[in-house]
Amino acid sequence: MKVLVAGAGRLGAQIAQVLAAAHNDVTLVDLNEDRIAELEGHLPVRLVAGDACEARLLEHAGAHTTDLVIAATGDDEDNLVISLLAKRRFAVARVAARVSDEENTWLFDHRWGVDVAVPATGPLISLIEEATGATDTVALLRLSKAGVNVIETAITSQSHVVGRALADIRLPAGTIIATVIRAGQPTVPTDQTQLMPGDEILLVSHTAAEEEIHAAFQ
Structure with a gap:
């Protein structure tokens, strides 16, 4: 499965690490070039520096051939924009988005292109299981x-x-x-x-x- 993770913070990096270990083709995107440089050589994923809220960057990162996009930045507004672009512009089959502020949960639905809203406070494996919704990925993780x-x-x-x-x-x-x-x-x-x-x-x-x-x- 081809996966694009937007946001290389703690959560995004962990999700990318586990999905790559499960033999998925993972691309990790982050606006912070220094953060991308820090991760070079530490994660078995493709690293891309740039703003995932921009369609041009998502296209460069391979969104048009991606099976799953996970918007895992720490900003709910950015995650909604990324989700909408992924679903409407690139017709990504499954889009999952991190919700940092519980009060914003109601926004994270099909209107913004979100298939699965995942709370940032959940256990890592549970987050990935919810995001992927794929029994084969769950089997690999477990x-x-x-x-x-x-x-x-x-x-x-x-x-x-x-x-x-x-x-x-x-x-x-x-x-x-x-x-x-x-x-x-x-x-x-x-x-x-x-x-x-x-x-x-x-x-x-x-x-x-x-x-x-x-x-x-x-």
């Missing part, structure tokens, strides 16, 4: 056919693992850490990686339940 789950947990200031290295954390059997996302940027973890408040961790496990994973880090 890796259910192989009996493997992708599990997400976040480190808060109250977590007992703050300041500890990954090598010192006892994980449930059959569990590995896939990536540590810090300040919106995914990194390949090492045994010496020390966890900090705000870190988000994606783990892969074929035996552990989400409760066990959370208990290991909270």
Whole structure:
């Protein structure tokens, strides 16, 4: 599936990372050239700097051949404009848009080209499942056919693992850490990686339940 994600902030980068890991063809767009430069070499996606509210930029990013557009900027107005362009100008089959302000939720419907409105506060995997609406993508994310789950947990200031290295954390059997996302940027973890408040961790496990994973880090 070809996916275009507009907005390379924390949420947009995470969505792009997971969808690319699920073998989708992902393009990530952001107006901030410095942010795009930061992500170079860290994400297995095509990165495009520019304003996704402009039809010319969306066309350059491949919107005319895209199966799914996810408007994930931090600005509700921008997400509505991106959604409308994607649906009306480029006839994208499925358009999902992030809603930052709950009071604006009523605007995010077919009139603005939005097929699915996703709250920015939801769990990452749930957001992607809602945005894609595709059982094959869900299966890839959950890796259910192989009996493997992708599990997400976040480190808060109250977590007992703050300041500890990954090598010192006892994980449930059959569990590995896939990536540590810090300040919106995914990194390949090492045994010496020390966890900090705000870190988000994606783990892969074929035996552990989400409760066990959370208990290991909270």
